[in-house]
Amino acid sequence: MSSLSISHIQHCAAYVVKPGKHLTGKSLSACVNGSIANLSPDLLTFLKPFYLKTSLFPIEISFIPENNIQTNKVRDMIHLIIQDQANFQTNSEQLAVRLSQSMDKRSNTVLLIILVGTSPSGNRLVLLTFPHGAVLSFKKDSASTNVIINVLSDAFSQESAFFKAATYDGDISSRRSFWKGYVEDKQAKQQLKGVSNYWIDDFLLSMPTLKSSYGTSLLSKALTSAISSSKNIGDKQIIVAAATTLLSQKNKSLTFPQIANDYLPASARPMFLKKIPSAYHSDPFVIDTSQLLRTINLKSVEIDNAFTISGPVNSFDQRVKREKLQNGKTQFTLTGKVSSTKLSTSRRKRLE
Amino acid sequence: MVKEIQYKSLFPKLERPAKDLFNQLQASFLKSEYVDQVKYRVKSIHSFSKKSKTMNKDGTFKYNSPVSEIQDQIGIRIVVKYRSNITPATTKILKLFAIVEDRFAEPEDPTSFGYEGKKIICLIPRAMVEKYSLPIDFFEIQICTLFQYAWAEANHDLGYKPAAALTREKKRKMAWAAAQAWGADQIFDEISKKTS
Numbered sequence: 138m139s140s141l142s143i144s145h146i147q148h149c150a151a152y153v154v155k156p157g158k159h160l161t162g163k164s165l166s167a168c169v170n171g172s173i174a175n176l177s178p179d180l181l182t183f184l185k186p187f188y189l190k191t192s193l194f195p196i197e198i199s200f201i202p203e204n205n206i207q208t209n210k211v212r213d214m215i216h217l218i219i220q221d222q223a224n225f226q227t228n229s230e231q232l233a234v235r236l237s238q239s240m241d242k243r244s245n246t247v248l249l250i251i252l253v254g255t256s257p258s259g260n261r262l263v264l265l266t267f268p269h270g271a272v273l274s275f276k277k278d279s280a281s282t283n284v285i286i287n288v289l290s291d292a293f294s295q296e297s298a299f300f301k302a303a304t305y306d307g308d309i310s311s312r313r314s315f316w317k318g319y320v321e322d323k324q325a326k327q328q329l330k331g332v333s334n335y336w337i338d339d340f341l342l343s344m345p346t347l348k349s350s351y352g353t354s355l356l357s358k359a360l361t362s363a364i365s366s367s368k369n370i371g372d373k374q375i376i377v378a379a380a381t382t383l384l385s386q387k388n389k390s391l392t393f394p395q396i397a398n399d400y401l402p403a404s405a406r407p408m409f410l411k412k413i414p415s416a417y418h419s420d421p422f423v424i425d426t427s428q429l430l431r432t433i434n435l436k437s438v439e440i441d442n443a444f445t446i447s448g449p450v451n452s453f454d455q456r457v458k459r460e461k462l463q464n465g466k467t468q469f470t471l472t473g474k475v476s477s478t479k480l481s482t483s484r485r486k487r488l489e
Numbered sequence: 490m491v492k493e494i495q496y497k498s499l500f501p502k503l504e505r506p507a508k509d510l511f512n513q514l515q516a517s518f519l520k521s522e523y524v525d526q527v528k529y530r531v532k533s534i535h536s537f538s539k540k541s542k543t544m545n546k547d548g549t550f551k552y553n554s555p556v557s558e559i560q561d562q563i564g565i566r567i568v569v570k571y572r573s574n575i576t577p578a579t580t581k582i583l584k585l586f587a588i589v590e591d592r593f594a595e596p597e598d599p600t601s602f603g604y605e606g607k608k609i610i611c612l613i614p615r616a617m618v619e620k621y622s623l624p625i626d627f628f629e630i631q632i633c634t635l636f637q638y639a640w641a642e643a644n645h646d647l648g649y650k651p652a653a654a655l656t657r658e659k660k661r662k663m664a665w666a667a668a669q670a671w672g673a674d675q676i677f678d679e680i681s682k683k684t685s
Contacts, residue, residue: 197615199587199589199612200589202588202589202590202591205590205591205592206590206592207589207590207610308554308557311553311554311557311558313552313557313558313560314554314557314558314626314627316589316612316626316627317612317626344587345587346587346612346614346615347614347615348583348584348585348586348587349584350517350581350584350585351513351584351585351586351614354513354516354517414615414616414619414620416615416616416619417615417616420615425584
């Protein structure tokens with residue numbers, strides 16, 4: 138099996154899933170409607186790229202081990218779907234129920250599609266959710282357990298579609314080697330909030346694999362490199378200011394391209410991103426601000442929200458003298474040779 | 490046999506990623522005075538071969554696909570000074586790597602003494618897997634104290650030699666040495682806490 142085709146899909150199930158957080162029993166069951174789905178030619182064409190293109194799932198995640206040992210409920214559910222394909226409907230419905238339990242009333246009803254099949258490296262399982270009306274319309278068939286799905290052809294585009302997705306590929310049936318997956322959350326990106334929590338944390342019981350300390354160490358190296366390679370003193374100052382601002386972004390989840398676009402001058406972005414392995418360009422991470430402060434080698438003081446003194450941390454305290462005045466203010470003295478001066482009329486303009 | 494041949498070709502390819510992980514950890518613990526040393530190793534072909542043949546109680550093989558399933562092909566050991574240093578070292582690792590297991594290995598029977606130490610199974614960072622086209626996803630970090638490390642090294646040297654299977658008395662002596670190491674760790678940790 139050298140190349141993957143749509144014919145490798147062996148099973149498909151579709152469920153209309155309503156938020157069911159904190160519900161149990163019949164109330165919870167009523168939130169999930171659906172069954173094994175027959176793929177119409179339109180729907181098959183629509184779903185094909187999600188099954189074939191792993192590039193549609195850029196964020197790497199891993200299951201969170203329960204009690205610090207190698208077990209995880211969602212991983213078990215996926216195992217079961219792969220290993221017991223004769224009971225695909227029952228097993229896939231468990232995932233639909235779990236999705237409902239992960240959604241609170243802030244979430245809209247979604248269509249969950251589960252695709253299972255083979256791939257060159259073993260098995261593949263793809264989970265997709267779509268809100269009603271963006272690219273698909275769906276409703277429960279009143280005469281059966283099926284879901285009636287229509288592809289809205291005028292809105293057809295995977296790139297613009299609001300969807301949440303996860304894919305698992307390889308030796309998924311192995312309890313020892315299967316720990317990773319890949320996700321995408323177009324909907325959350327449109328809201329500029331990073332990956333929404335309920336999809337990865339609550340539903341998939343997973344976490345992005347790029348951990349805060351690892352991401353911060355890459356960030357620190359890339360910022361240092363951007364500062365040293367920048368030839369323009371004004372740009373250097375903006376990058377230093379960006380680093381200072383990032384030090385205050387505690388508990389905020391960001392991606393490297395977001396940092397480049399939102400904090401750095403255009404001229405510094407290519408050098409910054411070049412220093413980040415491309416594998417991490419979509420992975421969000423939380424900046425470890427204390428680590429960044431230690432490793433960025435910059436110290437900065439802001440006065441009256443208007444003036445900033447920044448410099449290398451090693452010599453900062455020797456070069457920048459501070460004296461407390463009686464009126465509660467502090468006087469700073471910085472001695473050195475002027476390398477250049479610059480008049481900037483608009484910081485925004487330079488950032489563009 | 491097939492698995493052994495697979496690992497023979499993989500073995501030299503693991504050296505560079507192992508070194509990269511070692512460098513990453515060494516840099517992270519550079520300013521941690523409680524860390525005595527960081528070491529790494531790539532699992533030997535002999536050791537891999539032996540482990541790949543491990544059986545379950547029902548007589549089936551434990552590993553269906555040893556190359557992807559044996560998780561300690563790359564191993565890093567962090568030796569800390571005192572027992573209470575294991576916690577901050579673990580915290581640091583959890584911020585650095587995604588983990589799939591984090592447990593303290595010790596004899597189940599409270600009256601027995603043997604190997605003790607923290608075992609953390611981590612995911613190899615994505616960029617490294619892609620850079621070296623690795624067929625494995627995991628590596629193992631062990632955190633132990635100087636005394637635990639000393640005992641483990643001697644036990645490995647003396648206790649795993651097939652030609653000289655240990656007698657009951659020798660095994661009891663090894664357990665006694667483990668108990669001494671355990672006791673020494675307790676005492677040093679206590680004194681360290683009182684004096685710091």
